[in-house]
Amino acid sequence: MARPPTERTTASPEGSASLAKPWVGAQSTRGGVILSMTILPTTITGSLPKPRWLADPEVLWAPWRLSAELLDEGQQDAVLLALKIQEDAGIDIVTDGEQTRRHFVHGFLERMGGIDWSRRVTIGIRNNRYQADVPVVIGPILRRQPVHGREVRWARAHTRRALKFTLPGPMTIVDTLADEYYGDRRALAMDFSRVLNEEARDLVAGGANVIQFDEPAFNVYLEDVATWGVAALDSAAAGLGTLGCSTAVHICYGYGIKANSDWKATLGDEWLQYEATFPILAASTIDQISMEMAGSRVPLTLLRLLGDKQVQLGCIDVATREVETPQQVAACIRAALEHVPAERLSPSTNCGMVPLPVDVARGKLRALADGTELVRGGLAAPIGRP
Numbered sequence: 001m002a003r004p005p006t007e008r009t010t011a012s013p014e015g016s017a018s019l020a021k022p023w024v025g026a027q028s029t030r031g032g033v034i035l036s037m038t039i040l041p042t043t044i045t046g047s048l049p050k051p052r053w054l055a056d057p058e059v060l061w062a063p064w065r066l067s068a069e070l071l072d073e074g075q076q077d078a079v080l081l082a083l084k085i086q087e088d089a090g091i092d093i094v095t096d097g098e099q100t101r102r103h104f105v106h107g108f109l110e111r112m113g114g115i116d117w118s119r120r121v122t123i124g125i126r127n128n129r130y131q132a133d134v135p136v137v138i139g140p141i142l143r144r145q146p147v148h149g150r151e152v153r154w155a156r157a158h159t160r161r162a163l164k165f166t167l168p169g170p171m172t173i174v175d176t177l178a179d180e181y182y183g184d185r186r187a188l189a190m191d192f193s194r195v196l197n198e199e200a201r202d203l204v205a206g207g208a209n210v211i212q213f214d215e216p217a218f219n220v221y222l223e224d225v226a227t228w229g230v231a232a233l234d235s236a237a238a239g240l241g242t243l244g245c246s247t248a249v250h251i252c253y254g255y256g257i258k259a260n261s262d263w264k265a266t267l268g269d270e271w272l273q274y275e276a277t278f279p280i281l282a283a284s285t286i287d288q289i290s291m292e293m294a295g296s297r298v299p300l301t302l303l304r305l306l307g308d309k310q311v312q313l314g315c316i317d318v319a320t321r322e323v324e325t326p327q328q329v330a331a332c333i334r335a336a337l338e339h340v341p342a343e344r345l346s347p348s349t350n351c352g353m354v355p356l357p358v359d360v361a362r363g364k365l366r367a368l369a370d371g372t373e374l375v376r377g378g379l380a381a382p383i384g385r386p
Contacts, residue, residue: 024093024162024209024246039342039379040333041092042372043312045250045290046166046214047104047352048082048097049361058355060255061103061132075100076154083159085362090369093162093210093346096155100148104214104352105168105176109135112195113142114181121178127220130259137179137188143195146202156207165208167196169215169249170232171224186228193235200236204245211240212248212290216351219251219273226280234285241287248288248312251277252351253296261319264296271297278305288312292350294332295319303339311340314350315371316364321356323363329371342379347372 049057054074056062066074082097101107109115119136152165168176170189182188200211213236218225237247253271254260264271274291281289288310292298295317303311315332316324333347347368353361 038092040372040376041162041346042090042369043093043164043346043348044086044091044095044365044368045252045312045314045349045352046095046098046164046212047354048085048095048099049354049356049358050097050099051078051081051358054078054099055102058357060257060355061106064102079151079155080158083155083161085358086365087159087161089362089365090373091161091365093164094155094159095164095166096151098166098352098354100151104166105173106135108147108168108199109173109177111143111145111147113144114139115141115177123178125175126217126254126263129220129254129263130257132176134177137177137181139181141188141191141195143198147199149202149206152203152206152208162209163207164210164212164248165203166212166214166250167200167203167236169213169217170196170236171221171229172215172217175217175221185224186232189228189232190235193232196236197238197240200240200245201243204240204243208245210246210248210288211237212250212288213237213286214250216250216252216254218249218277219253222273222276225277230277230280230284237286241285246287247285248290249281249286250290250312250351252290252292252314255318255351255355257355264319267297269297270299272299272302274298274302275305278302282307282309288346290314290348293336294324294350296350300335300339303336306340308344310344310346311336312346312348313340315347316349316368318349318351318353318356318364321360323360324367324371326367326370326374329367330374333372333375337375342375 055064064071078099079096082099083094086094114137115135116138117135120133122131122133125132156163170192173192174185174189179188233249240247253264289306290312292314294315313336315329336345
């Protein structure tokens with residue numbers, strides 16, 4: 001049986017009940033969606049493992065195993081399974097598990113004009129951390145039709161939980177393509193900002209409560225983040241708040257794969273990339289910052305650089321197949337509460353979980369929800385819905 005979200009309030013420093021900015025936009029009150037005042041709302045970064053009947057398991061860019069005539073139905077079934085896994089675990093803000101996308105970037109780009117998929121080339125991405133086969137930009141970027149409209153409507157129709165939908169961020173898109181037309185990463189990013197904003201608006205109309213832009217490249221190209229990365233991000237998110245939607249950006253140290261683990265080993269005793277980017281993001285229009293913490297060497301004091309932003313805190317380490325205990329998750333949350341008040345904290349995963357075995361992912365989600373409930377129990381008493 002799926003666990004219902006737990007609704008609680010938290011005490012202000014003066015001891016009186018206070019209501020913080022909601023974690024999801026005004027759309028959460030429409031269509032029977034559950035979530036209004038949940039304290040420490042749990043969520044996931046985005047992806048979940050794909051069923052082995054849909055795609056090769058535990059592999060990035062895994063090819064589909066179903067024929068073209070069966071693929072749509074199989075993907076829809078996989079989304080239903082992803083929603084159920086999250087609901088059964090007790091996750092408050094759910095995603096579609098990115099079950100219709102082979103990769104979080106290329107899944108969005110496949111329907112874009114100006115990109116030649118027949119001319120895939122191998123390039124180094126994330127500052128040459130690893131090699132990837134990518135398509136080539138050969139003309140102006142065009143969005144001829146909605147990309148994920150059907151997916152968001154399908155997910156919205158099959159869950160009453162708040163729904164987060166993920167999109168790749170402009171800088172990370174630019175870093176995952178070969179460009180033979182623009183010759184300017186900033187100009188290409190700003191064009192992608194335009195089409196991302198168009199897509200995000202359609203996703204909100206389809207029922208998304210949170211739009212999250214994934215920007216792992218923000219932890220790599222620190223100077224570009226300052227000069228044009230956050231500007232492109234703000235452009236992609238422009239106006240979404242007025243539509244009743246919350247916005248987020250996810251910045252991590254990558255999937256739990258060897259190339260990323262090897263890179264992390266070179267970063268020293270303290271990982272200080274967030275020290276450069278958090279102050280800039282604190283001045284941005286984005287509502288929520290999703291970050292890696294569990295198993296990392298990120299100093300918790302850097303949380304204070306985010307000002308009054310909401311924080312999706314990575315309390316689940318996706319780089320290990322060891323399932324956390326609820327007590328470990330609770331300890332991660334309590335440590336963060338020394339720097340961020342509970343009303344601005346959302347326990348989450350460090351990154352996407354698509355490379356993990358499905359049973360490991362299930363266990364990690366249960367630990368996330370159970371560990372969060374341990375902390376909630378010490379913060380406040382339940383209240384009824386208004």
